[in-house]
Amino acid sequence: xxxxxxxxxxxxxxxxxxxxxxxxxxxxxxxxxxxxxxxxxxxxxxxxxxxxxxxxxxxxxxxxxxxxxxxxxxxxxxxxxxxxxxxxxxxxxxxxxxxxxxxxxxxxxxxxxxxxxxxxxxxxxxxxxxxxxxxxxxxxxxxxxxxxxxxxxxxxxxxxxxxxxxxxxxxxxxxxxxxxxxxxxxxxxxxxxxxxxxxxxxxxxxxxxxxxxxxxxxxxxxxxxxxxxxxxxxxxxxxxxxxxxxxxxxxxxxxxxxxxxxxxxxxxxxxxxxxxxxxxxxxxxxxxxxxxxxxx
Amino acid sequence: xxxxxxxxxxxxxxxxxxxxxxxxxxxxxxxxxxxxxxxxxxxxxxxxxxxxxxxxxxxxxxxxxxxxxxxxxxxxxxxxxxxxxxxxxxxxxxxxxxxxxxxxxxxxxxxxxxxxxxxxxxxxxxxxxxxxxxxxxxxxxxxxxxxxxxxxxxxxxxxxxxxxxxxxxxxxxxxxxxxxxxxxxxxxxxxxxxxxxxxxxxxxxxxxxxxxxxxxxxxxxxxxxxxxxxxxxxxxxxxxxxxxxxxxxxxxxxxxxxxxxxxxxxxxxxxxxxxxxxxxxxxxxxxxxxxxxxxxxxxxxxxxxxxxxxxxxxxxxxxxx
Numbered sequence: 001x002x003x004x005x006x007x008x009x010x011x012x013x014x015x016x017x018x019x020x021x022x023x024x025x026x027x028x029x030x031x032x033x034x035x036x037x038x039x040x041x042x043x044x045x046x047x048x049x050x051x052x053x054x055x056x057x058x059x060x061x062x063x064x065x066x067x068x069x070x071x072x073x074x075x076x077x078x079x080x081x082x083x084x085x086x087x088x089x090x091x092x093x094x095x096x097x098x099x100x101x102x103x104x105x106x107x108x109x110x111x112x113x114x115x116x117x118x119x120x121x122x123x124x125x126x127x128x129x130x131x132x133x134x135x136x137x138x139x140x141x142x143x144x145x146x147x148x149x150x151x152x153x154x155x156x157x158x159x160x161x162x163x164x165x166x167x168x169x170x171x172x173x174x175x176x177x178x179x180x181x182x183x184x185x186x187x188x189x190x191x192x193x194x195x196x197x198x199x200x201x202x203x204x205x206x207x208x209x210x211x212x213x214x215x216x217x218x219x220x221x222x223x224x225x226x227x228x229x230x231x232x233x234x235x236x237x238x239x240x241x242x243x244x245x246x247x248x249x250x251x252x253x254x255x256x257x258x259x260x261x262x263x264x265x266x267x268x269x270x271x272x273x274x275x276x277x278x279x280x281x282x283x284x285x286x287x288x289x290x291x292x293x294x295x296x
Numbered sequence: 297x298x299x300x301x302x303x304x305x306x307x308x309x310x311x312x313x314x315x316x317x318x319x320x321x322x323x324x325x326x327x328x329x330x331x332x333x334x335x336x337x338x339x340x341x342x343x344x345x346x347x348x349x350x351x352x353x354x355x356x357x358x359x360x361x362x363x364x365x366x367x368x369x370x371x372x373x374x375x376x377x378x379x380x381x382x383x384x385x386x387x388x389x390x391x392x393x394x395x396x397x398x399x400x401x402x403x404x405x406x407x408x409x410x411x412x413x414x415x416x417x418x419x420x421x422x423x424x425x426x427x428x429x430x431x432x433x434x435x436x437x438x439x440x441x442x443x444x445x446x447x448x449x450x451x452x453x454x455x456x457x458x459x460x461x462x463x464x465x466x467x468x469x470x471x472x473x474x475x476x477x478x479x480x481x482x483x484x485x486x487x488x489x490x491x492x493x494x495x496x497x498x499x500x501x502x503x504x505x506x507x508x509x510x511x512x513x514x515x516x517x518x519x520x521x522x523x524x525x526x527x528x529x530x531x532x533x534x535x536x537x538x539x540x541x542x543x544x545x546x547x548x549x550x551x552x553x554x555x556x557x558x559x560x561x562x563x564x565x566x567x568x569x570x571x572x573x574x575x576x577x578x579x580x581x582x583x584x585x586x587x588x589x590x591x592x593x594x595x596x597x598x599x600x601x602x603x604x605x606x607x608x609x610x611x612x613x614x615x616x617x
Contacts, residue, residue: 192412193382
């Protein structure tokens with residue numbers, strides 16, 4: 001360790017804090033396992049139309065409610081659609097919804113937190129009471145009301161999930177920026193004439209990057225679950241479009257639950273595996289960004 | 297003596313309590329007035345909690361003063377709008393006390409040094425780099441520091457980087473807020489000598505905040521003694537050390553340790569702590585700890601008045617010297 005450290009300082013270009021965090025991340029076994037699971041899933045989900053013969057909505061009348069076989073690896077459902085194809089298409093939709101909604105909630109959360117912390121007392125008070133309000137709404141009911149207003153489909157689902165999840169992030173960002181605002185190097189930037197955008201994007205954003213990255217990964221797992229839950233209730237992604245949630249919806253029928261387990265078991269397993277793996281990655285990132293882990 | 301460069305008049309800073317709590321107003325600075333001539337180094341001394349840092353930051357409007365005038369070359373920066381002030385900031389820079397907090401851990405030294413030029417839109421990329429490297433050379437750091445991060449440097453080196461950052465904008469005026477108090481004694485001398493060299497070579501005007509009286513005597517032309525947000529005494533450095541007139545200055549000077557173990561010092565110990573600026577004593581704020589206080593001291597705030605040329609004190613007792 002000492003040898004690599006001294007070599008590190010001797011090189012002209014040395015490791016920045018981000019690079020060191022990345023090094024710590026790759027040393028984390030659980031996080032590596034998470035990556036090993038998530039990356040193949042991502043690749044499969046985004047390229048399946050190139051190598052899998054069936055489409056998600058193609059009907060094979062000779063294979064209705066058939067179990068896994070050489071042709072239909074994961075079996076087929078009640079109208080003869082291939083479960084493998086629907087699983088991959090559902091994964092694609094779930095990932096798309098999760099990534100987009102997290103991206104939107106990060107932008108909203110960061111900007112709200114930034115405005116609150118740099119806007120002065122009155123703005124801060126007003127904005128944060130509004131955030132309190134958004135947080136005290138019971139999430140399930142809020143979600144159902146929003147979803148019934150926005151309707152079903154990909155875009156409304158993204159909207160609903162992102163509108164639900166930003167307040168927590170904005171609190172974390174505000175707390176970080178309030179502390180940062182009084183730090184000497186930020187005071188120095190103000191002393192050199194820095195305006196709000198410089199302070200926010202040259203100092204605020206880099207010093208919030210750990211919060212944002214960790215939030216993003218953990219929230220992606222959460223968003224996948226939310227999307228599945230909404231679709232399960234019939235409010236997220238409407239059939240015939242596939243998603244992991246509305247595939248699980250099939251399990252409400254006792255016949256499917258008892259006699260055709262492949263129709264709900266595989267989407268359920270995919271959901272659990274993906275969410276777990278992403279959570280491992282999120283935990284790994286959180287540990288990697290923890291300043292105290294610099295000590296060892 | 298050269299023309300007045302910085303002129304502070306009736307500067308006051310009160311920290312109001314939070315809108316939701318009914319705390320008292322903290323009177324951090326009360327009616328501060330002083331002048332600094334071009335090229336002069338003025339020391340600001342006083343114990344912890346006397347408002348030195350608040351004054352240093354208020355002068356640069358890093359803390360918004362409650363009232364008063366701050367004129368640089370006749371321009372009252374207390375009245376400038378935010379965008380006018382931003383342009384004026386080139387000419388006045390701040391050196392921080394804690395070299396571990398004053399440099400961003402997420403920026404390379406190059407980014408830190410070019411930040412000011414970047415903000416002010418001075419020069420293109422290569423010109424900025426050249427200026428930053430010139431500043432590095434001025435503080436005697438190697439040029440290869442440019443691509444490294446602050447955590448790779450020692451406290452003394454970081455403080456020199458902090459000084460280099462203040463120099464990149466080529467300011468005329470610098471507030472140095474206890475620039476050496478966080479450093480090892482052996483490094484302190486280096487940094488002090490560097491600051492002094494730079495001050496002489498670049499003709500900087502400086503407000504030098506410190507509680508180390510020996511350092512202040514070495515580097516400063518004039519010394520301002522602050523207590524509980526009020527000026528107690530102002531005098532040329534040599535005169536202040538030879539003939540302190542205010543009882544607080546005397547107590548401060550008698551607390552300086554002597555190198556000679558045989559020397560018998562007649563220490564004048566101040567009892568207790570500095571009072572709370574939220575609830576300052578009436579009249580002279582120093583009277584609660586003053587060894588020569590009279591009943592009359594509680595009645596009136598002693599005005600700052602000249603006792604001889606360039607020597608001012610805020611004490612009603614003329615009979616104690």
